Amino acid sequence: MRKIRVLPDEVAQKIAAGEVIERPVSVVKELVENALDAGATEVRIELADGGKALVKVQDDGSGMDAEDAALCFRRHSTSKIRREEDLERIATLGFRGEALASIAAVSRLTMRTFDGASDRGTMIEREGERLVAVTDIAFPRGTGVEVRDLFFNLPARRKFLRSASSELGPVTKYVTQAALGAPGVRFTLVHGGRETIACPPVGTLRERVFQLFGGKMVDRLMDVAAEEGPGRIEGLASLPLGGRPDKTVQHFFVNGRPVKDRVLMAALSQAYTGVLERGRQPEAFLFLEFPPGEVDVNVHPAKAEVRFRDTQLVFRLVLRAIGAGVSRGQVVKEVVPGGSGAAAARVAEGEAGYRAPGLAFGPADAEAIGADRAGDVGGDAAGDAKGDAKGDVYRASRYVSPSSTAAAAQAGPAVLGQFADMYIVAADGDGLLVIDQHNAHERVLYDKFREIDREKAWPRKTLLIPPVLELSPSAAAAFEESAALLDELGFRAEPMGGRSFALKEYPELFKQEEAGDIFLSLLEVAEERPAEERRGRLLATMACKAAVKAGEPLNRDKMGYLVAELFRTSQPALCPHGRPIVVRLEKATIDKGLGRK
Numbered sequence: 001m002r003k004i005r006v007l008p009d010e011v012a013q014k015i016a017a018g019e020v021i022e023r024p025v026s027v028v029k030e031l032v033e034n035a036l037d038a039g040a041t042e043v044r045i046e047l048a049d050g051g052k053a054l055v056k057v058q059d060d061g062s063g064m065d066a067e068d069a070a071l072c073f074r075r076h077s078t079s080k081i082r083r084e085e086d087l088e089r090i091a092t093l094g095f096r097g098e099a100l101a102s103i104a105a106v107s108r109l110t111m112r113t114f115d116g117a118s119d120r121g122t123m124i125e126r127e128g129e130r131l132v133a134v135t136d137i138a139f140p141r142g143t144g145v146e147v148r149d150l151f152f153n154l155p156a157r158r159k160f161l162r163s164a165s166s167e168l169g170p171v172t173k174y175v176t177q178a179a180l181g182a183p184g185v186r187f188t189l190v191h192g193g194r195e196t197i198a199c200p201p202v203g204t205l206r207e208r209v210f211q212l213f214g215g216k217m218v219d220r221l222m223d224v225a226a227e228e229g230p231g232r233i234e235g236l237a238s239l240p241l242g243g244r245p246d247k248t249v250q251h252f253f254v255n256g257r258p259v260k261d262r263v264l265m266a267a268l269s270q271a272y273t274g275v276l277e278r279g280r281q282p283e284a285f286l287f288l289e290f291p292p293g294e295v296d297v298n299v300h301p302a303k304a305e306v307r308f309r310d311t312q313l314v315f316r317l318v319l320r321a322i323g324a325g326v327s328r329g330q331v332v333k334e335v336v337p338g339g340s341g342a343a344a345a346r347v348a349e350g351e352a353g354y355r356a357p358g359l360a361f362g363p364a365d366a367e368a369i370g371a372d373r374a375g376d377v378g379g380d381a382a383g384d385a386k387g388d389a390k391g392d393v394y395r396a397s398r399y400v401s402p403s404s405t406a407a408a409a410q411a412g413p414a415v416l417g418q419f420a421d422m423y424i425v426a427a428d429g430d431g432l433l434v435i436d437q438h439n440a441h442e443r444v445l446y447d448k449f450r451e452i453d454r455e456k457a458w459p460r461k462t463l464l465i466p467p468v469l470e471l472s473p474s475a476a477a478a479f480e481e482s483a484a485l486l487d488e489l490g491f492r493a494e495p496m497g498g499r500s501f502a503l504k505e506y507p508e509l510f511k512q513e514e515a516g517d518i519f520l521s522l523l524e525v526a527e528e529r530p531a532e533e534r535r536g537r538l539l540a541t542m543a544c545k546a547a548v549k550a551g552e553p554l555n556r557d558k559m560g561y562l563v564a565e566l567f568r569t570s571q572p573a574l575c576p577h578g579r580p581i582v583v584r585l586e587k588a589t590i591d592k593g594l595g596r597k
């Protein structure tokens, strides 16, 4: 007896609908995308009972004539692509021609639409698969869709809908994202008669972020942009020392489409290595643009994922944009009187003269800051140092325009002495600085190492009698995985059978007797870190190992050299592991404490 049957159309429709429409937020997403594709300047979203009873989306876009309005509910009916080749160059948010068919199949739906040119508008009422009525109506140009009783005809699905407030959460998140993607469009979200999002049209992303997240957030963000080959990126991202405790504010858009993407998230977290304090996560609103062909958006029925042709390019774009932003503003943590523990920071220096002047690395550099380069920092010039933010205390980092601090940038803090064999005490015109000598040196070396790494120019030494290292099983596995990377960093080891390895080469900057231990530490780091972070973390560990230790007495020249170098780095406030390097005590605070005006 035959067992295979072709499903009745109605059942097939419901199954297909389930792929696209999972819950109220899916309905909102599809309807808002249609509104934006139709060129709307206003999108109003209304929900009742978390969208379970009603989702209504109204736009002032192109609208449809009666014929299109009748056709738009057919599966695979779309005005956005015509032939297969069009899949290669999709410029709209929709293109699958499935959304309205799917929504209609599992709800009671009413659509009103008018294209501004026909004699009159059209109203279409449907119930599940059934067309209930088509009526001529008077309607302003645009489209309004009401979706009632989602899954009324799929009780199994309906049971899985959550409480109104749980369904509302994702909707609010989605509308926030859509509003970020289109600052020029007015967005309104109403739930239970209350406006929860109300964003009039604005000209810039920054203003839109202000509308949605408030002024505090805007103050924590810097503008970022970069371009390479066919790709472009721009947007806003956390200032150094900013960020937040979680990853909830990381928004990515690819060709205008909001996406969740592992590559982008990994690139962002790498870009902020050593730029935020430990435990802080970057905030980001990043918009990437690629020509068609570089990115495939047809990966997922809900279109939430994309695939990049060249993920390395994507990575580089993010690193570049953030890197350039970070090196523009530098911030230093300030001591807050009373010690509330709140991390306050202020801008110490601007851009200008504070970029590392070429690569002046020699092995001597690493040896306890060997080079005796006194006079790099003139105490006389220090008096000129002034930041824009004089006297102000900021909870997060604050960006200062470079122009006003050009003079300050040439100077640097003057060293007063060493305290407890671990801190360098210095002063600039605005106050006292206490600098952690180990963290500071680590930062200086880390920046240099990154530069060397970029040029792939590690000076290395060959061990005439290679020490044989016995590795743990996990370290041996880490070596297998990272041997090539370690080799690029100057460490070459060869298997000797079992888990024994002979260390044949090491980077010249290290002492021969420490090379083996450092190699083992690097393997530990390689074991713990995911591949995309590994290179940065290994460089940070090498910097840590090569840096001067706490407890080492330093002479005045070495301290002067170290402080001058520190303030030329990309981020003098934080060591590459995210620990603070400098605390400062404002003169104003000292004055106040001593009862002076």
Ligand SMILES: Nc1ncnc2c1ncn2[C@@H]1O[C@H](COP(=O)(O)OP(=O)(O)O)[C@@H](O)[C@H]1O
Pocket: 030, 034, 035, 037, 038, 059, 061, 062, 063, 064, 072, 077, 078, 079, 080, 093, 094, 095, 096, 097, 098, 099, 100, 101, 142, 143
């Ligand atoms: N709000 C709207 N304004 C104008 N036209 C619309 C609107 N919503 C849907 N349409 C038309 O209906 C078609 C089908 O919509 P949909 O099922 O979402 O598929 P897709 O968006 O993938 O084309 C669209 O291609 C568009 O022509």
Ligand SMILES: [Mg+2]
Pocket: 030, 033, 034, 093, 094, 095, 097, 099, 100
């Ligand atoms: Mg659509």
